[in-house]
Amino acid sequence: MQPWDSLTVAEQTVLRAAMGQGGSLAGLIQMHGVDLRWAGAADAPPPRSYTGDEILALAPRFGALTLDLVGRGLVTVRRLRGGFPADDDPVVAGAELRDILAEPATWIWSPRTAATCYLAATEAVGEEWRRDRWSIADAAPRPAPPVWEELDQDQRDVMVCAMEVSGMLTGPFGIWADLPDDLGEADRAGWVDAQLAPLLPLVRDGWIEVRYRADPHRDEFTVIPFEGLHRAFADPAFRRDDADDWGIGLTCVYTHAYLALR
Incomplete structure (x- = not known):
């Protein structure tokens, strides 16, 4: 498997959400803005959240990226049936998946959309990526972490x-x-x-x-x-x-x- 730091920041965002417990599609692009900022990327947003218009402008890119990662067998999109993600939540696939990922509203967080579809990592996502998923490009020296x-x-x-x-x-x-x-x-x-x-x-x-x-x-x-x-x-x-x-x-x-x- 390729090194984590060779993935694009956008790929890392999607995979981090999938490796977490119920990474909702709604709000994912907002997370990407934070990832860019903390990684010191040149195209990072200012120290604030993305606006709704900025999220909508990025929605087609993230729809295509998520569909690609599904096709590569790295993530699945599941529909939440209960209050928390479960192993028997149905996988969304085919035309339904393409329609959901192409719908701009899918990517806008609200109390309602947060509880619909979420990302889950497949077994192809190994422990190496799980271990490295919080690594960032910022290598600035820091004092000792809190104990x-x-x-x-x-x-x-x-x-x-x-x-x-x-x-x-x-x-x-x-x-x-x-x-x-x-x-x-x-x-x-x-x-x-x-x-x-x-x-x-x-x-x-x-x-x-x-x-x-x-x-x-x-x-x-x-x-x-x-x-x-x-x-x-x-x-x-x-x-x-x-x-x-x-x-x-x-x-x-x-x-x-x-x-x-x-």
Whole structure:
């Protein structure tokens, strides 16, 4: 089998989704934008999600690519029947598969489309690719990775938050307390500094990325850079502590640099 790093970034995106637990077709192109950015590709999007129009423009390419990987016996497309992927979920093939992959709406994530068709890796995808699937072109030197046994509880809370698909730092379901309303400017700055303390080293060293999400019904986000974290977490408009829905506010995810260590 060819080396993982000889695959195109787009091929890697599809295969990563297939090797995961239920990689939905909806949102796959959004994942590709992140993969390009973390790999330092010249055609990577800015530090934000793709727009709907950008996803639609890439949909024909990903339809053809996915069909090619199916034809090569590396992935299958399955239709989700229950709440979670199962071995007996039906495989989509033939004209039905071509129609699904050619439909632009297939690639746009929403709470509805996320639970329809997903990718699964075949036995032809060996352990070598599974081991290397988080590798990235970025070979920048980094400090030593975090060691779970050496972390305090606040640091562990951040690490668990980044691991969870539904993990939020702020907002109605966030792991951090709401920003108090009665603090002066100086006290607020100190309060935010204390809250950020377990997160800052993980972002600075490239293990975690922080994002702002404005709409729970879309997969759009804006990346908050390290130097903008204090300003964002001190701003109620970003924190969204008064929101009613899950998925609004500031969240965090592991980068490929960290996932490659697991």
